[in-house]
Amino acid sequence: MSELSASEYIKEQNALEDEARELMPQSPTHCTYVDGALRQPVFACLDCGEIGVCYSCSIQCHANCDLVELFTKRGFTCDCGTERQLKKKDKSEFWCQLRQNSSRDIPSSSNTYGQNFKGRFCDCHKRYDHESDSTMIQCALGLNCNEDWYHCSCILETREDTTREANTSEPIDQLPKDFPSLESFDAFLCWKCVSRFSSIFQDLLAHTLSQKLIAHIVPHSNTLESAPSSSNAVKAEESSKKRRAETDDDLPFSIMFRPDYKDVLVMIKDDLEESSKLYVFLQDIAPFLLDEDSVYEPSEDSDDATSTFELGTQALSSSVDRSIAVAGIQAMDNIKQKLSEFLKPFADSGKIVKEEDIRNFFKLQKEEESRDS
Ligand SMILES: [Zn+2]
Numbered sequence: 001m002s003e004l005s006a007s008e009y010i011k012e013q014n015a016l017e018d019e020a021r022e023l024m025p026q027s028p029t030h031c032t033y034v035d036g037a038l039r040q041p042v043f044a045c046l047d048c049g050e051i052g053v054c055y056s057c058s059i060q061c062h063a064n065c066d067l068v069e070l071f072t073k074r075g076f077t078c079d080c081g082t083e084r085q086l087k088k089k090d091k092s093e094f095w096c097q098l099r100q101n102s103s104r105d106i107p108s109s110s111n112t113y114g115q116n117f118k119g120r121f122c123d124c125h126k127r128y129d130h131e132s133d134s135t136m137i138q139c140a141l142g143l144n145c146n147e148d149w150y151h152c153s154c155i156l157e158t159r160e161d162t163t164r165e166a167n168t169s170e171p172i173d174q175l176p177k178d179f180p181s182l183e184s185f186d187a188f189l190c191w192k193c194v195s196r197f198s199s200i201f202q203d204l205l206a207h208t209l210s211q212k213l214i215a216h217i218v219p220h221s222n223t224l225e226s227a228p229s230s231s232n233a234v235k236a237e238e239s240s241k242k243r244r245a246e247t248d249d250d251l252p253f254s255i256m257f258r259p260d261y262k263d264v265l266v267m268i269k270d271d272l273e274e275s276s277k278l279y280v281f282l283q284d285i286a287p288f289l290l291d292e293d294s295v296y297e298p299s300e301d302s303d304d305a306t307s308t309f310e311l312g313t314q315a316l317s318s319s320v321d322r323s324i325a326v327a328g329i330q331a332m333d334n335i336k337q338k339l340s341e342f343l344k345p346f347a348d349s350g351k352i353v354k355e356e357d358i359r360n361f362f363k364l365q366k367e368e369e370s371r372d373s
């Protein structure tokens, strides 16, 4: 693409706008700090004090920061513009642009800050790498690991990553060969969280309904590599006796629940004495395992929302990733007017707009911006 008319350019912008909207369907207008602790999408800001912020704040207040997407966290209160935030957005009088607070608000005392908020994940404590990372799975219990995300190979502790690098023909999303298929389970409970409640889980495994509940028990140990077994994952269909044997020794193990596990947990709970430890666990410590997921969703954009005209020079390329969409939406108000003015003479005269003209326009804007700051 070397040149295009203003109308073609606008048409192209509209297509990009649709693409950006598809990536970010919710309008970023409400900070959830006022709603308190929610299960909601959380973003870690590494620049403002390793705080977690809500979806809207990730766009309106931290778009130029080093952000890490953490997906959903349970019981989290947005920390944008609270005393946990260490620095303010440049040139702003407000700590949170959406709440418009000129002094910092009191942070929630119940937020738990694990390694994910430093941009680290899994037992290997690595940063997430979009390019090379294989499938990662979040712990559904999370009471010990703070709902951490794990590489499948780290769950098994087989360290297959190194061999994979050597063999580049292997697709990166391929699971380790002993790993259960992702369709066969719906919830993963990491070995760290299971170990913390080991006597509770022994009771759960011994329950008559455990066959209906548990899809896999996955020992976390490379000592098993020497075992004459074709699979590290012990299938639930195998006798519960064997399972007891596997879990009675001190090997830590992760548990995977079957797809309809919530209903089964409710049945198990209904069957228990209220004084039993397992009942207390299901009722008070991990009630979220039984509840239907309710994740806070920011409201959807309405059709009359402003156009994302100014995705900038990068918008001229065919792929729009999230960070560009964020930058585009954030820059929208500042630059839309200017671009329309710039394009008007071209549109009026039917003159061709060259890609170079657009690039120059954005270059000029950048120069103005850096002059201002
Ligand atoms: Zn917020």
Ligand SMILES: [Zn+2]
Pocket (backbone or CB within 6 Å): 045, 046, 047, 048, 061, 062, 065, 066
């Ligand atoms: Zn920030």
Ligand SMILES: [Zn+2]
Pocket (backbone or CB within 6 Å): 031, 056, 057, 060, 061, 080, 081, 095, 096, 097, 098, 099
């Ligand atoms: Zn904010």
Ligand SMILES: [Zn+2]
Pocket (backbone or CB within 6 Å): 121, 122, 123, 124, 125, 126, 150, 151, 154
């Ligand atoms: Zn890992």
Ligand SMILES: [Zn+2]
Pocket (backbone or CB within 6 Å): 139, 140, 141, 142, 143, 144, 145, 146, 147, 148, 189, 190, 191, 192, 193, 194
């Ligand atoms: Zn866990």
